[in-house]
Amino acid sequence: xxxxxxxxxxxxxxxxxxxxxxxxxxxxxxxxxxxxxxxxxxxxxxxxxxxxxxxxxxxxxxxxxxxxxxxxxxxxxxxxxxxxxxxxxxxxxxxxxxxxxxxxxxxxxxxxxxxxxxxxxxxxxxxxxxxxxxxxxxxxxxxxxxxxxxxxxxxxxxxxxxxxxxxxxxxxxxxxxxxxxxxxxxxxxxxxxxxxxxxxxxxxxxxxxxxxxxxxxxxxxxxxxxxxxxxxxxxxxxxxxxxxxxxxxxxxxxxxxxxxxxxxxxxxxxxxxxxxxxxxxxxxxxxxxxxxxxxxxxxxxxxxxxxxxxxxx
Amino acid sequence: xxxxxxxxxxxxxxxxxxxxxxxxxxxxxxxxxxxxxxxxxxxxxxxxxxxxxxxxxxxxxxxxxxxxxxxxxxxxxxxxxxxxxxxxxxxxxxxxxxxxxxxxxxxxxxxxxxxxxxxxxxxxxxxxxxxxxxxxxxxxxxxxxxxxxxxxxxxxxxxxxxxxxxxxxxxxxxxxxxxxxxxxxxxxxxxxxxxxxxxxxxxxxxxxxxxxxxxxxxxxxxxxxxxxxxxxxxxxxxxxxxxxxxxxxxxxxxxxxxxxxxxxxxxxxxxxxxxxxxxxxxxxxxxxxxxxxxxxxxxxxxxxxxxxxxxxxxxxxxxxxxxxxxxxxxxxxxxxxxxxxxxxx
Ligand SMILES: Nc1ncnc2c1ncn2[C@@H]1O[C@H](COP(=O)(O)OP(=O)(O)OP(=O)(O)O)[C@@H](O)[C@H]1O
Ligand SMILES: [Mg+2]
Numbered sequence: 001x002x003x004x005x006x007x008x009x010x011x012x013x014x015x016x017x018x019x020x021x022x023x024x025x026x027x028x029x030x031x032x033x034x035x036x037x038x039x040x041x042x043x044x045x046x047x048x049x050x051x052x053x054x055x056x057x058x059x060x061x062x063x064x065x066x067x068x069x070x071x072x073x074x075x076x077x078x079x080x081x082x083x084x085x086x087x088x089x090x091x092x093x094x095x096x097x098x099x100x101x102x103x104x105x106x107x108x109x110x111x112x113x114x115x116x117x118x119x120x121x122x123x124x125x126x127x128x129x130x131x132x133x134x135x136x137x138x139x140x141x142x143x144x145x146x147x148x149x150x151x152x153x154x155x156x157x158x159x160x161x162x163x164x165x166x167x168x169x170x171x172x173x174x175x176x177x178x179x180x181x182x183x184x185x186x187x188x189x190x191x192x193x194x195x196x197x198x199x200x201x202x203x204x205x206x207x208x209x210x211x212x213x214x215x216x217x218x219x220x221x222x223x224x225x226x227x228x229x230x231x232x233x234x235x236x237x238x239x240x241x242x243x244x245x246x247x248x249x250x251x252x253x254x255x256x257x258x259x260x261x262x263x264x265x266x267x268x269x270x271x272x273x274x275x276x277x278x279x280x281x282x283x284x285x286x287x288x289x290x291x292x293x294x295x296x297x298x299x300x301x302x303x304x305x306x307x308x309x310x311x312x313x
Numbered sequence: 314x315x316x317x318x319x320x321x322x323x324x325x326x327x328x329x330x331x332x333x334x335x336x337x338x339x340x341x342x343x344x345x346x347x348x349x350x351x352x353x354x355x356x357x358x359x360x361x362x363x364x365x366x367x368x369x370x371x372x373x374x375x376x377x378x379x380x381x382x383x384x385x386x387x388x389x390x391x392x393x394x395x396x397x398x399x400x401x402x403x404x405x406x407x408x409x410x411x412x413x414x415x416x417x418x419x420x421x422x423x424x425x426x427x428x429x430x431x432x433x434x435x436x437x438x439x440x441x442x443x444x445x446x447x448x449x450x451x452x453x454x455x456x457x458x459x460x461x462x463x464x465x466x467x468x469x470x471x472x473x474x475x476x477x478x479x480x481x482x483x484x485x486x487x488x489x490x491x492x493x494x495x496x497x498x499x500x501x502x503x504x505x506x507x508x509x510x511x512x513x514x515x516x517x518x519x520x521x522x523x524x525x526x527x528x529x530x531x532x533x534x535x536x537x538x539x540x541x542x543x544x545x546x547x548x549x550x551x552x553x554x555x556x557x558x559x560x561x562x563x564x565x566x567x568x569x570x571x572x573x574x575x576x577x578x579x580x581x582x583x584x585x586x587x588x589x590x591x592x593x594x595x596x597x598x599x600x601x602x603x604x605x606x607x608x609x610x611x612x613x614x615x616x617x618x619x620x621x622x623x624x625x626x627x628x629x630x631x632x633x634x635x636x637x638x639x640x641x642x643x644x645x646x647x648x649x650x651x652x653x654x655x656x657x658x
Pocket of ligand 2: 509
């Protein structure tokens with residue numbers, strides 16, 4: 001319990017730092033946002049009005065606390081391009097990106113862990129060579145190209161998959177699955193190709209440890225040695241890796257949403273950048289970082305559940 | 314072994330009270346580039362019911378590999394038992410299937426390891442790890458197994474056993490973990506307890522407690538002990554018989570008194586001499602005698618020849634065999650061959 005409280009305090013501090021850094025980055029970005037927003041023809045009066053309206057005439061620290069205050073109440077400001085609250089735009093797009101992220105993570109976990117176990121059990125020279133080539137290949141393939149390959153070979157041949165656009169879960173579950181599966185695979189496949197090796201290594205490392213010999217000396221069968229003891233212990237290093245994946249997957253959605261024309265956060269981010277919609281860009285960036293920080297928090301909580309040495313320290 | 318005759322054809326009477334008979338055991342490690350580590354080479358010995366046998370020898374002499382061979386837990390690859398026979402109450406262990414062997418481990422043979430800090434699974438409770446054996450071998454239900462685990466913890470000296478079963482290894486000290494290891498090893502009332510340097514990693518004060526506990530448990534459960542140790546003081550205190558190992562082979566075997574009084578092998582002599590007060594660690598032997606030959610490259614002759622004060626021409630040519638020089642006292646040394654015709658292997 002003490003551990004969780006400590007971790008929550010750390011979470012709050014991290015979030016505060018993240019907000020500060022995001023704010024600072026937008027301050028030092030080149031170009032005057034007001035002039036960019038209003039275009040080259042704007043006159044001084046227009047500029048002054050908008051500056052006042054956005055509070056940009058205030059001292060920096062006041063601006064920062066205004067902005068943080070807005071964050072805390074869910075007010076991320078007004079999008080310039082869409083003339084709508086940023087939070088509304090983000091919430092609209094959220095289900096797509098969250099579904100895609102969860103589906104990708106599920107695929108990675110469901111394939112990489114069993115594959116890692118499978119390979120760990122069959123460790124020999126040949127399988128090492130074969131599987132490390134698979135990893136090399138997985139790392140080398142660009143995701144937009146993999147996405148196009150999947151569209152070409154799966155999307156075009158099976159009507160189950162839709163290759164463009166999104167169907168809400170509430171409209172059709174099958175439709176939503178069909179729309180999300182290929183993009184999820186596009187992000188998941190390179191992740192799996194790399195991460196299953198971490199799983200394998202984590203398991204092989206555990207198998208070397210003294211406690212495994214003790215368990216065997218008790219007459220416990222190899223199946224229990226693997227699935228009760230070794231796997232449970234390996235979950236601690238494996239969790240570290242999967243904590244890192246999440247950030248990569250969130251980043252992956254940005255590109256893949258373009259390839260599959262999915263109306264998610266990633267697409268919104270790219271639109272907002274090309275329109276120099278600063279409040280929107282800032283809102284999305286802070287949203288993405290919060291998600292990543294929060295997932296890391298969840299990972300740490302999971303650690304303490306998996307590892308009594310952390311929980312009881 | 315009351316009769317002076319040696320193992321090859323044991324009489325039925327001798328067989329009856331033999332618990333463990335190891336014959337011609339040979340365990341190799343294939344470490345690549347055609348190199349073969351002969352970790353255990355032609356090792357034969359037996360342990361009677363209720364007997365405590367000490368296995369001594371310097372680091373790398375093959376003590377651990379001998380004990381792991383008995384319960385068939387050699388890391389494989391690269392290790393492999395290539396020859397020999399290991400019989401427990403007459404039953405050959407080397408030909409058992411893996412499933413049958415699992416019924417022997419933990420049930421007929423319990424094992425305690427050197428490293429109490431790392432020998433327990435860090436993510437399961439003490440109770441879980443003791444109950445695991447009981448559920449497997451005694452077919453107890455979970456609640457009964459935990460009850461039994463509490464009893465065992467009390468026997469090995471935990472006053473607050475009810476709490477300890479809910480604790481994790483990292484919450485206990487080294488000595489306490491070793492008590493837990495003893496509880497696990499003894500949980501199914503094994504016929505043989507193998508203890509591989511069970512006290513080496515512990516504080517001196519705790520060492521004596523753990524050792525006493527082992528002896529107590531042995532008497533209580535009427536088990537035999539194979540005790541691997543570096544500590545000649547411990548040998549003198551608890552062993553009935555001693556096996557001295559060198560270079561993967563047994564070089565001397567004798568009842569404990571005989572070994573100290575009538576030491577035969579020059580290596581054993583060096584061992585004992587290098588230990589003015591017998592508590593000193595055998596690991597220091599290196600500095601006294603120079604290093605032992607590497608186990609992947611033994612000389613043709615006697616493996617101790619290069620370090621031996623009494624080395625003769627013959628020693629460089631031919632590795633001596635283990636010969637029974639007088640009843641129950643065997644030695645692998647050319648110095649004694651002329652005396653040993655009667656009991657020759
Ligand atoms: N996994 C392994 N791979 C290769 N060689 C090994 C392996 N394990 C042990 N050996 C070799 O087998 C020989 C015997 O080792 P063993 O562990 O039995 O020695 P020991 O007498 O128990 O020593 P110590 O007192 O240090 O525990 C050594 O030469 C060692 O190098
Ligand atoms: Mg050892």
